[in-house]
């Protein structure tokens with residue numbers, strides 16, 4: 001029988017990071033020592049006290065049963081406590097916090113809760129590919145908000161046509177930003193909240209990178225803005241902050257009706273986060289940030305090394321205040337894909353083409369700082385040999 005899959009699958013380009021993985025394996029199979037600066041997957045291990053909490057609780061039979069759909073009360077209280085400490089935002093943990101199987105899961109499922117066929121979803125370009133897939137899986141129409149260097153990689157709300165604004169149901173924003181590494185401050189959040197309230201648009205903020213910050217920078221939360229809670233939801237992840245990408249745990253916070261609607265979707269499609277992982281996450285959120293600070297210092301050293309070394313090769317990028325990414329201008333004569341392909345095939349270094357994050361990413365490539373400094377130096381040395 002010829003299997004005919006649902007037409008929505010035809011709306012998707014190949015998933016960027018799966019495609020990069022495939023290319024990486026292809027080159028690895030030819031015997032090349034590949035250095036992967038592709039996906040943002042921390043090489044630094046999950047802090048030991050968090051792993052110990054998993055080990056302690058994984059043995060307990062109470063944790064072997066179905067977890068609570070929206071997360072253990074104690075997990076949600078820990079997330080609310082963390083928001084209070086970190087952003088001075090007070091959350092009702094019972095109504096305004098929902099556990100996620102990683103923020104990607106929440107970002108993909110949220111449109112099921114709020115997007116009807118024909119609704120416009122405002123998506124940053126470049127942007128994390130899941131904003132697009134969540135939109136089109138639910139019959140939404142994406143409208144791209146370009147993130148341009150001249151606007152400090154913030155969307156220009158005044159450039160969105162009135163008819164698009166009228167039909168828009170949901171807007172995604174993401175700061176500190178993947179892939180541009182740009183940051184946003186409270187005046188921007190104030191403007192975007194006012195815009196969304198004025199036009200009845202739900203505002204969803206992906207804040208996965210808020211804790212990977214340098215030079216004393218502290219990223220704000222959208223929920224610090226008066227009125228934000230009337231229209232907003234924020235998606236947080238433990239993946240980057242605590243080097244827990246493989247654990248799959250995050251949480252959504254904000255407007256109780258939005259958090260509740262997401263919870264309703266999740267109750268129908270998954271059965272929650274393994275409770276021992278929630279116990280480990282509670283330890284992460286309450287057990288002190290000593291390791292996080294050490295890790296940020298390591299990323300900062302790598303950032304400084306790479307900004308200088310790439311600059312010496314004529315590859316320009318700003319020095320980011322947050323995230324472990326560098327958003328580097330593609331050298332003359334290349335598209336982001338042709339440059340990425342040449343670098344991979346001739347040096348074994350995996351970087352991510354900006355266009356993989358949408359049309360707005362053309363003209364740039366992304367380097368992840370998720371390998372040790374010695375490997376970064378090795379990668380730059382190999383790229384130097386290309387004599388760009």
Ligand code: MLT
Pocket residue numbers: 017038039040041104178
């Ligand atoms: C990235 O490399 O952009 C992200 O790490 C991918 C992800 O978080 O799923």
